[in-house]
Every structure is written in structure tokens, then in C-alpha cells.
Amino acid sequence: MTGKFYLYGDSLLKATVPDEEFRYHFHASELLSGHPEVVSRAMMGATVRKGRQLVERDAARGFDAQYALVGYGGNDSDFDWQAISDDPAGEHHPKTELPEFRRILAE
Numbered sequence: 001m002t003g004k005f006y007l008y009g010d011s012l013l014k015a016t017v018p019d020e021e022f023r024y025h026f027h028a029s030e031l032l033s034g035h036p037e038v039v040s041r042a043m044m045g046a047t048v049r050k051g052r053q054l055v056e057r058d059a060a061r062g063f064d065a066q067y068a069l070v071g072y073g074g075n076d077s078d079f080d081w082q083a084i085s086d087d088p089a090g091e092h093h094p095k096t097e098l099p100e101f102r103r104i105l106a107e
Helices: 028-032 048-060 081-086 098-106
Strands: 005-009 016-018 024-026 038-040 067-071
Touching (some): 005 048
Parallel strands (some): 005 038, 005 067
């Protein structure tokens, strides 16, 4: 395959790895070196909603991607842990409910 690839996703697609002191380091540039046709739009903490915004913005600007790799979900399935701690018996939901996640990803 030839053509420009765009990567949309969270820290996993950014190749983020914490060190021994849990400081995050990004390794995508190391992994992508020698591949000038790869554009990383991955962001720490990104959800599928943010990903949709990025794709829409890039499309409006006329980006020339022939392929895109999309990887979200980790941050979408996260909870407000402070709220859970404050009210363990309460009803809590992830940042993005599964039906909305599926709908946005399909878009």
C-alpha cells in the first residue's frame, strides 16, 4: 500500500509509555521515523468525540489521507473516579456511553 496514512487516537496510538516515575514519554516519532507519509493526530486523553472533531477539521481543510487508522475507547470507557469515591452507591456512567461511542465511531 502506498499513500498518506493518518493516525487518530488516544495515547496508545501516540505510543505513550510511562517511565519508572510515571512520567509519560511519547515514542511515536521513533516508530514513525522513515515513514514521511504517516501523520499522527493521536492525543493523550482523547475520546471518540475529540477524534470526530479532528477528522472533521482535517476534512474541512482538505487533507489528503488515503488511509486512516482510528483507535479510541480507553478514555471513553473511563469513569469519574472522584465522583465514585464520593458516592460509591450512586449511578455512574463512563465518559462515553457505548451506544454513543458506536454511533460516533461509525460516523
